[in-house]
Amino acid sequence: MRRLGEVISCCCIFLLLAVTQGMGCGDKVLALGRAVKLRYVSTHSASILLYLRSGTPAAVALSDANLQSALKKSSQVLKVVTDASGLDEALNRGKYDLIVTDPQDAPGLEQQLQAMSSRSVVIPLLYQSTKAEASALAKHYRVILKTPAKMDSYFSALDEGMEMKAKRDEVSVLAKK
Numbered sequence: 001m002r003r004l005g006e007v008i009s010c011c012c013i014f015l016l017l018a019v020t021q022g023m024g025c026g027d028k029v030l031a032l033g034r035a036v037k038l039r040y041v042s043t044h045s046a047s048i049l050l051y052l053r054s055g056t057p058a059a060v061a062l063s064d065a066n067l068q069s070a071l072k073k074s075s076q077v078l079k080v081v082t083d084a085s086g087l088d089e090a091l092n093r094g095k096y097d098l099i100v101t102d103p104q105d106a107p108g109l110e111q112q113l114q115a116m117s118s119r120s121v122v123i124p125l126l127y128q129s130t131k132a133e134a135s136a137l138a139k140h141y142r143v144i145l146k147t148p149a150k151m152d153s154y155f156s157a158l159d160e161g162m163e164m165k166a167k168r169d170e171v172s173v174l175a176k177k
Contacts, residue, residue: 045076046161046162046165047077048074048079048099048100049087049090049094049120050062050078050099051081052101053102058125059082061125061148067149067154069151070154077096079094091116095120098165101122106122122141123161124144125144125147126145143164144157
């Protein structure tokens with residue numbers, strides 16, 4: 001009789017421990033995740049040039065606080081230029097990884113960068129655009145900033161731009177060898 005009591009108590013302890021570990025498998029982790037808000041942090045620190053002519057939709061988009069914060073947090077150097085002469089001066093004086101501009105100015109800016117043999121990445125800044133406009137620009141530029149949006153989407157777009165810049169730099173180094 002005593003032997004039967006030991007077997008039953010061992011089985012109960014085993015079941016108790018098995019159920020406890022089964023509940024701890026994922027239920028508590030999910031409950032913890034609801035209270036903790038994880039923030040996306042930019043993995044790259046870039047030098048960014050903003051070419052935003054006054055009166056363009058992209059200039060209006062700069063009033064978005066999330067965009068301003070994302071640009072400041074993910075850049076070592078952040079310069080804002082509002083006219084063509086300032087743009088020429090900025091491009092001649094410094095090297096920029098990313099150049100954020102209005103979609104109307106992007107083709108001309110790309111041509112100017114090619115003439116200078118610069119590997120900077122041009123990123124169009126769309127303000128309240130349609131899906132058709134965004135997809136057309138994404139086909140050509142691959143990386144676009146759409147506003148208004150969450151800060152995480154700004155960080156991910158800037159990171160994609162920096163990855164493109166890194167690939168361009170790698171290709172140019174391999175081409176020189």
